[in-house]
Amino acid sequence: MSDLHPPPIAPHVTDDELSAYLDAELAAPARQQLAAHLSVCPRCADRLSAFADLAADLGRLPSVAPEVDLTGVILGRLPPIVSPSRPTFWAGWRALLPVGIGATASVALGLALGAALFGTGAALPGVAAMQVFDPLPPGSLCLGVDSCYTRHANLTGVIR
Amino acid sequence: MDAKSDDAARDRALALAARGGDRQAFASLVRRHQARLFNFLLRLLGRREVAMDLTQDTFLKAWSALPDWQPAARFSTWLFQIGRNAAFDVLRRQQRIDFVSYDAGNPADEPGDSAPSPEQQYADRQRLRLLERALAALPAEQREILLLRELEDMSYAELAVTLGINEGTVKSRLARARAAALLHYRDYTGEHRDE
Numbered sequence: 001m002s003d004l005h006p007p008p009i010a011p012h013v014t015d016d017e018l019s020a021y022l023d024a025e026l027a028a029p030a031r032q033q034l035a036a037h038l039s040v041c042p043r044c045a046d047r048l049s050a051f052a053d054l055a056a057d058l059g060r061l062p063s064v065a066p067e068v069d070l071t072g073v074i075l076g077r078l079p080p081i082v083s084p085s086r087p088t089f090w091a092g093w094r095a096l097l098p099v100g101i102g103a104t105a106s107v108a109l110g111l112a113l114g115a116a117l118f119g120t121g122a123a124l125p126g127v128a129a130m131q132v133f134d135p136l137p138p139g140s141l142c143l144g145v146d147s148c149y150t151r152h153a154n155l156t157g158v159i160r
Numbered sequence: 161m162d163a164k165s166d167d168a169a170r171d172r173a174l175a176l177a178a179r180g181g182d183r184q185a186f187a188s189l190v191r192r193h194q195a196r197l198f199n200f201l202l203r204l205l206g207r208r209e210v211a212m213d214l215t216q217d218t219f220l221k222a223w224s225a226l227p228d229w230q231p232a233a234r235f236s237t238w239l240f241q242i243g244r245n246a247a248f249d250v251l252r253r254q255q256r257i258d259f260v261s262y263d264a265g266n267p268a269d270e271p272g273d274s275a276p277s278p279e280q281q282y283a284d285r286q287r288l289r290l291l292e293r294a295l296a297a298l299p300a301e302q303r304e305i306l307l308l309r310e311l312e313d314m315s316y317a318e319l320a321v322t323l324g325i326n327e328g329t330v331k332s333r334l335a336r337a338r339a340a341a342l343l344h345y346r347d348y349t350g351e352h353r354d355e
Contacts, residue, residue: 019335023309025316051338054345057291058310064202065195066212071187074219078183 010037013044015051022051164313167192171235179226186226190219193236197243200311204247204304206296214250218243233321240312241322244304251300287349294344302337309334 013021013034020026021034038045171192177185194215201218202211221242222229229238295303308314308322319330345351 015335015339016332019338020316020331023316023334025331050342054338054342055310057288058295058306058341061203061288061292061311063195063199063311066198066215069191070194070198070212070216070219071190074190074216075183075187077216077220078186078223 010041012041013037013047015047018044018048018051022048022055168234168236172231175226175229175235176231178223179229186219186223189222189235193239194219196236196312197239200240200307201243201247203292203295203307203311204244204300205250210250214243214246218246221246234318236312237314237318237322240308240314241324244308244322247304248300290348291345293348294341297344298337298340302333302340305330305334306337306341 017026017030017034021031024031026034038048171189174185174189174192178189197218198211198215201214202208205211205214218239222239225242229235295306298306305319305323308319314322316327316330316334319325319334320327323330325333
């Protein structure tokens, strides 16, 4: 009889296996094997029962809700949502448009000023106006021909 | 299609609309999930005002991150992932992994070994309070996995996504959490452990 030769009991099942068995997360072969063990091992069966009672009690814990509905508060704090759309080729160039306009305007202004000052050639200052910087003020006596005429002519390059 | 799948499909439709800028759709998502999220955060952190702030912050972060949300992912799992990450940021900042139950009772109120209550309802309430204390005594990582499994009914695959771990770790961490909760619970109730 079986009393004389009791079936050997496999080593006890680990908590990992019992817990997964309780959650129905074991594959079918492992599940069947464990079920067979539970039918002959009171210790593992008790352990599984304790886990099941704990799970049932945790499920009975009262749910605590916030005292106020947070919907209005949250909606009032929502920033504008950032669109996930990717920028197109032309959208990228459009972003550079203000910079391009500014650069073009700067160059144009520089060219206009340059043209106004030097573009016609007629705007070159007269030699007489530059003479205020000569070492000999206008009307002074020349100490020699070179000191007035030659040097003056070399400096300006206009009077020969 | 079961109720869980129906909820997921409804969430997905609302989240897609919200992602397009529909604030009313997002308001519906808030109404659908605020109580569960608050309950989870409260039981995880133990402080009502912190849970309240974090619930709001979680939804605000979810709104900003909606463009990154993948419709293949369950919205509630994604939302709880944001919430638990925010909660663990708080725990790290506060350098407190220990926890005080928001509803922890006075030890003087606890029933002793030889103090059986004549009222079954009273006994049940006391039992649940002791269970809350046992839950509060767990490390935060074990507490959160138990809450998500038992209160939110998450599968191991969903737990793995929410917690950012693999399913093998889910299995072992959940088993350790159950064993530890049972140990504390039996200590509080005075039950003998059958080791």
